[in-house]
Amino acid sequence: MPNLLQKLTNEIDRLLGGEIKELKFGCVVSYGSDFGQEPREVTIGNPYTVENGKVFNPYNRDDSDDLFEILGRPITLEDVIRAIKKIFGDFPTSVIIDAKEMTEMINMWQLGQPLSSQSTETIEKIAEILNVK
Secondary structure, three states: OOOHHHHHHHHHHHHOOOOOOOOOOOOEEEEOOOOOOOOEEEEEOOOEEEEOOEEEOOOOOOOOEEEEEEEEOOOOHHHHHHHHHHHHOOOOOOOOOOHHHHHHHHHHOOOOOOHHHOOHHHHHHHHHHOOOO
């Protein structure tokens, strides 16, 4: 069962039209299908590419294997605000979500850090605003 961060990530990705998990530069993927081994995570464009369902390292052909999962790029505060705007429209004019709640969420955010590095309280606050349970 997905945890709250995974559910929140999926909902933000959905609200933003799938751009978080779009397979392009900066997207994190896991790859590898060897029996008994955990898939490895790499970032596309660093130097990895994805071609025909395989993760490919152009500098080391032995470091290439089947794509396992698209994890997506890190979610930023901007992404969260854009997702909230998709639901509630421009704020603070929205009567559904008040400016105090938005200010509290923004003040909780550790600037320069992605959603996955935020405190449990921040993640719970964002989930509450986006009605993710």
